[in-house]
Amino acid sequence: MFGFALLSYIQRTSVQVAAGKIMPALHLDQFQIGLLAASFTAAYAFAQLPGGIFGQRYGARLTFVLIGIVGLAATLAFPLASMTLTAGTLFVVLLAGQALLGISQGPVFPMFAVVMESWFPAESWGLVNGLQSAGMNIGGAVTPLLIVMLSRSFGWQGALLWIALPVALLTVAWGWYGRNAPREHPHVTAAELAELGSTANESVRPLTLRRLLKVVGDRNVLLLSLSYLCMNYTFYLLSFWSFLYLEQVRHFSGIEGGLVGALPWIGAGLGAACGGWLSDRLARRLGARWGYRLVPMASLPIAGVLLLVAIRVPTPYAAVLALAVAFFMIEITEGAYWAATMRVARADSGAATGVLNTGGNVAGILTQPLVGYLTNSGIWGGAFITGTAFALAGAALWLIIDPERRAAIE
Numbered sequence: 001m002f003g004f005a006l007l008s009y010i011q012r013t014s015v016q017v018a019a020g021k022i023m024p025a026l027h028l029d030q031f032q033i034g035l036l037a038a039s040f041t042a043a044y045a046f047a048q049l050p051g052g053i054f055g056q057r058y059g060a061r062l063t064f065v066l067i068g069i070v071g072l073a074a075t076l077a078f079p080l081a082s083m084t085l086t087a088g089t090l091f092v093v094l095l096a097g098q099a100l101l102g103i104s105q106g107p108v109f110p111m112f113a114v115v116m117e118s119w120f121p122a123e124s125w126g127l128v129n130g131l132q133s134a135g136m137n138i139g140g141a142v143t144p145l146l147i148v149m150l151s152r153s154f155g156w157q158g159a160l161l162w163i164a165l166p167v168a169l170l171t172v173a174w175g176w177y178g179r180n181a182p183r184e185h186p187h188v189t190a191a192e193l194a195e196l197g198s199t200a201n202e203s204v205r206p207l208t209l210r211r212l213l214k215v216v217g218d219r220n221v222l223l224l225s226l227s228y229l230c231m232n233y234t235f236y237l238l239s240f241w242s243f244l245y246l247e248q249v250r251h252f253s254g255i256e257g258g259l260v261g262a263l264p265w266i267g268a269g270l271g272a273a274c275g276g277w278l279s280d281r282l283a284r285r286l287g288a289r290w291g292y293r294l295v296p297m298a299s300l301p302i303a304g305v306l307l308l309v310a311i312r313v314p315t316p317y318a319a320v321l322a323l324a325v326a327f328f329m330i331e332i333t334e335g336a337y338w339a340a341t342m343r344v345a346r347a348d349s350g351a352a353t354g355v356l357n358t359g360g361n362v363a364g365i366l367t368q369p370l371v372g373y374l375t376n377s378g379i380w381g382g383a384f385i386t387g388t389a390f391a392l393a394g395a396a397l398w399l400i401i402d403p404e405r406r407a408a409i410e
Contacts, residue, residue, distance in 0.1 A: 001112060002135040003170050004064060008105050009139030009239075010146070011075050012040060014163055015098070016240050017147045017261070020247055021156040026082060026090065030244075034372020036098050037240055041364030043099035047106020048361060049216075052354025055111040056207050059180035063111050067104055068171025074101035075164045079157040113342055113353040118181050121196060123284060125342050126292075130276015130335035137269035137331060144243055144261030148254065207351060215351045218407040220344050223397060225359030228337050230394030231296070231330060232363035234303060234387040238264060238327045240364075241371050241383070246323075249380055250316040260320045267324035268331040275299075276335025283339070288403040292340040296333040297395050303329035304391035307384045330391070340403035352407070363390070 015022065019033045055063040077097035085093055109132070116128045150159035179185040182193055215221060243261040246252045252260050275295055283291030306326035310319045338353060345352030374383040 001115060001132060004067070004108060004174070005112070005132050005135030006139035006142075007167055007170060008071070008108050009136040010143050010163055011071060011101060011167065012044075012105065013140050013143045013239065014147055014160055015078060017144050017243055018151065018156045018159065019244060021151060022082075025156070028091070030376040031369075031372045032091065034368045034376075036094055037372070038365060038368035039095045040098040040102040041236070041361055041368055043102030044106055045102075045358050045361030045365060047103045048110060048356075048358040049351065049354035051107025052110030052114070052350040052352075052357075053207060053212065055107045056114055056348070056350030060111055060115050061175070061178045061180050063107055064178060065171060065175045067108060067111075068167060068174065070104035071101060072164055072167045072171065074098070074104055075167060076161065079160040082157060109338075109357050110350050110354040113338060114350040117342055117347065117349045119196070122343070123280060126279035126283065126335035126339040127276040129338035129342075130272045130274070130279070133272030133276070133331060133334035133338075134269040137265050137272055137327075139265075140239055141262040141265030141269060143265075145255070145258035148258035207348060211348055212351055215345055215348050215407055216355055218344065218352070220402055220405055221341060221352050221355050221407065223401045224337060224341050224344075225356050227296070227394045227397035227401065228356050229359040229363045230390040230397065231300060231333055231337070232360035233367050233390035234300075234307070234326075234394075235330050235360075236364045236367040237307075237371055237383065237387040238268075238323065238330065240368065241375065242323050242327075244375070245380060246316070246320065248375075250319055252316065260317075263320050264323045264327040267326075267328035271299075271328035271331035272334045275332030276339070278332070279336040279339060288340065288343050292336040292343075292403050293398045293401065295336050297398050299329040299332045300391045300395035303327075304388035307387045307391075311381050311384050340401065343403045344405065344407050346406065348407070 016033070016037060019030075022028065023030070023033060051063075074097050077100065078094060081090060081093045081097060112129070112132050116125060116132075120128050147156070147159050150162050154162065182188045182196060242264050243257075246260055247257055279292055279295050281291075282294055285291065286294075303326045306322045306329065310322035310326065313319050313322060337356065341352050341356045342349045370386065371383045374380070374386075
């Protein structure tokens with residue numbers, strides 16, 4: 001599971017990291033790079049709920065094999081198309097390839113919730129969700145240096161081709177070793193099943209239309225999704241655009257650029273892991289309502305302020321530090337969002353977190369063209385200010401979210 005999270009972020013951010021070389025080679029501008037990112041994000045957002053429903057019905061084993069196969073095809077499409085096509089036809093194919101990658105990854109995180117609901121006790125859900133988010137952020141952290149080093153040896157097209165190899169290996173490994181539920185796995189012991197309790201031996205209930213509509217319309221699921229949209233606006237700003245900011249405005253390049261480009265992602269990975277553990281601890285001590293609220297209500301405003309600091313500080317390394325801590329503060333909230341949604345939905349966590357991540361990735365649909373337009377005009381400060389506004393709104397919405405109120409899905 002950690003491997004799928006890590007590789008999904010290498011796949012989705014590699015084009016953005018290589019954008020400095022892709023744009024002159026393919027005669028694209030920064031706005032078109034933003035459109036490519038938006039194509040991925042739009043498809044990814046709209047695949048969340050269908051992906052969660054599909055995965056909840058057919059299980060994690062088949063779903064992740066399909067994720068790997070389709071994602072592998074989409075990863076290969078970008079460099080291969082750029083070698084054989086030109087002009088408008090090429091751009092259309094690149095848009096379609098990025099959309100296909102988004103569709104392939106739509107079920108990834110909703111399926112994590114399905115797996116975790118079956119394989120871990122509820123008091124650990126914040127931590128395990130945080131660790132999955134740490135995986136995606138480590139993927140984002142290694143991408144800048146990985147792409148820089150591979151590009152030096154194989155060119156940017158060769159670098160994108162090499163990314164396909166670990167995706168293929170992981171897909172084969174998962175098909176061999178992965179299972180849908182603990183009771184199906186030959187290496188899960190009776191003691192481990194006993195630790196999980198009666199849910200370990202329960203069959204997954206087929207998701208009915210009636211239950212789906214109740215999940216989709218649940219007040220807390222919708223509020224969590226709206227707040228997650230606000231948080232993810234800032235997440236997409238940092239994850240897709242901070243590397244170009246450090247290149248264009250702070251003038252990092254080469255190996256140094258790859259190293260400093262990894263630092264915000266490292267901050268994000270640490271934040272995700274720490275936040276999941278902290279959210280679980282607070283929920284056990286204060287109850288789910290305030291235990292899950294406190295982390296995002298404190299950290300999102302701090303992240304918003306640090307975005308403003310990043311564009312104001314005079315030295316490039318101070319800007320890198322501000323971005324890294326801002327990303328830490330954004331990602332420290334991941335465990336709270338996903339664990340709270342799972343608390344509300346329980347056995348229908350696949351559908352509920354599909355709604356959650358749809359909201360989160362609608363943010364990307366907003367972020368990519370807007371930030372692409374602003375930064376193409378040199379208005380980096382305005383782009384970062386929009387991230388601050390969304391972070392503050394996301395924090396405020398937690399005041400009316402109640403994770404202790406279960407969805408009426410029976």
